[in-house]
Amino acid sequence: xxxxxxxxxxxxxxxxxxxxxxxxxxxxxxxxxxxxxxxxxxxxxxxxxxxxxxxxxxxxxxxxxxxxxxxxxxxxxxxxxxxxxxxxxxxxxxxxxxxxxxxxxxxxxxxxxxxxxxxxxxxxxxxxxxxxxxxxxxxxxxxxxxxxxxxxxxxxxxxxxxxxxxxxxxxxxxxxxxxxxxxxxxxxxxxxxxxxxxxxxxxxxxxxxxxxxxxxxxxxxxxxxxx
Amino acid sequence: xxxxxxxxxxxxxxxxxxxxxxxxxxxxxxxxxxxxxxxxxxxxxxxxxxxxxxxxxxxxxxxxxxxxxxxxxxxxxxxxxxxxxxxxxxxxxxxxxxxxxxxxxxxxxxxxxxxxxxxxxxxxxxxxxxxxxxxxxxxxxxxxxxxxxxxxxxxxxxxxxxxxxxxxxxxxxxxxxxxxxxxxxxxxxxxxxxxxxxxxxxxxxxxxxxxxxxxxxxxxxxxxxxxxxx
Numbered sequence: 001x002x003x004x005x006x007x008x009x010x011x012x013x014x015x016x017x018x019x020x021x022x023x024x025x026x027x028x029x030x031x032x033x034x035x036x037x038x039x040x041x042x043x044x045x046x047x048x049x050x051x052x053x054x055x056x057x058x059x060x061x062x063x064x065x066x067x068x069x070x071x072x073x074x075x076x077x078x079x080x081x082x083x084x085x086x087x088x089x090x091x092x093x094x095x096x097x098x099x100x101x102x103x104x105x106x107x108x109x110x111x112x113x114x115x116x117x118x119x120x121x122x123x124x125x126x127x128x129x130x131x132x133x134x135x136x137x138x139x140x141x142x143x144x145x146x147x148x149x150x151x152x153x154x155x156x157x158x159x160x161x162x163x164x165x166x167x168x169x170x171x172x173x174x175x176x177x178x179x180x181x182x183x184x185x186x187x188x189x190x191x192x193x194x195x196x197x198x199x200x201x202x203x204x205x206x207x208x209x210x211x212x213x214x215x216x217x218x219x220x221x222x223x224x225x226x227x
Numbered sequence: 228x229x230x231x232x233x234x235x236x237x238x239x240x241x242x243x244x245x246x247x248x249x250x251x252x253x254x255x256x257x258x259x260x261x262x263x264x265x266x267x268x269x270x271x272x273x274x275x276x277x278x279x280x281x282x283x284x285x286x287x288x289x290x291x292x293x294x295x296x297x298x299x300x301x302x303x304x305x306x307x308x309x310x311x312x313x314x315x316x317x318x319x320x321x322x323x324x325x326x327x328x329x330x331x332x333x334x335x336x337x338x339x340x341x342x343x344x345x346x347x348x349x350x351x352x353x354x355x356x357x358x359x360x361x362x363x364x365x366x367x368x369x370x371x372x373x374x375x376x377x378x379x380x381x382x383x384x385x386x387x388x389x390x391x392x393x394x395x396x397x398x399x400x401x402x403x404x405x406x407x408x409x410x411x412x413x414x415x416x417x418x419x420x421x422x423x424x425x426x427x428x429x430x431x432x433x434x435x436x437x438x439x440x441x442x443x444x445x446x447x448x449x450x451x452x453x454x455x456x457x
Contacts, residue, residue, distance in 0.1 A: 104335030104377030
């Protein structure tokens with residue numbers, strides 16, 4: 001019997017190593033799996049490279065992971081979001097590395113990793129600083145830049161519902177990067193507000209099929225309080 | 228980022244006595260008025276997110292938000308907040324009947340794949356050749372590109388909504404950008420607190436000025452040469 005639902009956070013975080021590349025879902029703090037991030041802090045892995053859209057909000061979740069010194073580098077599209085206090089201080093002090101990339105390129109690099117596509121050409125960033133040093137190629141008279149797939153060692157996902165096979169649904173705009181990251185990592189761990197029986201999810205409405213998910217933890221935390 | 232929807236008290240003084248510059252909400256309303264019925268439109272952070280509040284429910288303009296929303300509505304009333312539903316500026320919004328959610332790779336397929344009729348973005352600088360800059364002022368400035376580069380190359384039209392000058396009075400409409408570009412030659416129209424201008428082969432063409440503002444006074448606070456719309 002397949003049962004991906006683990007009973008506690010220690011079990012969910014087992015085996016995550018130092019130097020891992022960790023994909024963390026969310027846009028601002030909506031869809032950001034704060035309980036899993038707390039679990040990762042407790043677990044202790046360090047020198048992490050984190051891929052997330054923003055660089056943390058306030059002092060919770062991703063911001064907290066950076067504040068306790070576990071993140072060596074962050075890859076994101078928009079660090080200058082609301083209330084990036086922790087990141088800003090680390091960045092000014094030269095204690096964290098930042099790689100900024102266009103949001104769509106970031107999403108597509110992870111989608112490509114999950115889909116077995118090693119690289120792709122995109123029109124985004126052509127003629128800007130972010131294309132410097134990258135291979136350019138012309139198709140039908142237009143310039144494109146080569147971008148490579150971005151695979152994670154671990155993905156931390158926030159879901160709305162989950163079953164024991166790891167099928168996931170999401171809530172409103174909290175879907176964002178979560179389904180893309182879930183398919184792009186070797187070890188995908190999801191926190192879910194609701195655990196449902198196998199067969200209870202409408203198979204026509206399953207954004208993340210369970211094959212992309214290795215572990216599920218039940219975290220019925222209620223409503224997000226910040227954005 | 229500047230606070231959404233408020234007139235900035237530090238904004239530069241009007242360039243002509245008796246002139247009434249548009250507020251941030253009026254800039255958004257001017258743009259909303261000009262969006263053709265039936266358009267699919269992405270709105271970005273800053274003044275552009277306010278456009279959603281100025282599209283009346285009876286109009287069918289479908290608003291896309293990069294974080295996976297198609298059919299975004301205005302901000303919610305106090306009793307109708309969905310805490311999982313935010314716009315690109317991380318503010319609560321609503322979903323119109325017929326709206327849909329999608330994940331980020333699909334959201335940017337919509338953006339990059341040429342499916343949007345229009346995107347509306349903020350900017351630090353806009354040049355008379357359509358180049359614009361909105362992600363980095365200097366290497367120490369914490370560069371933040373978000374979805375702007377994807378939008379600039381993917382949408383059929385790109386409009387910029389911004390103040391006409393910086394807080395210290397420097398023109399944001401320039402001959403050539405000095406900040407790092409978001410995309411070359413992308414922008415087709417700009418709505419500022421002082422004017423609405425098209426980006427044409429000849430440069431900026433003034434479509435409309437704020438109440439009480441003459442063409443000559445507008446030119447005085449604008450670095451790039453202005454033309455009268457044909």
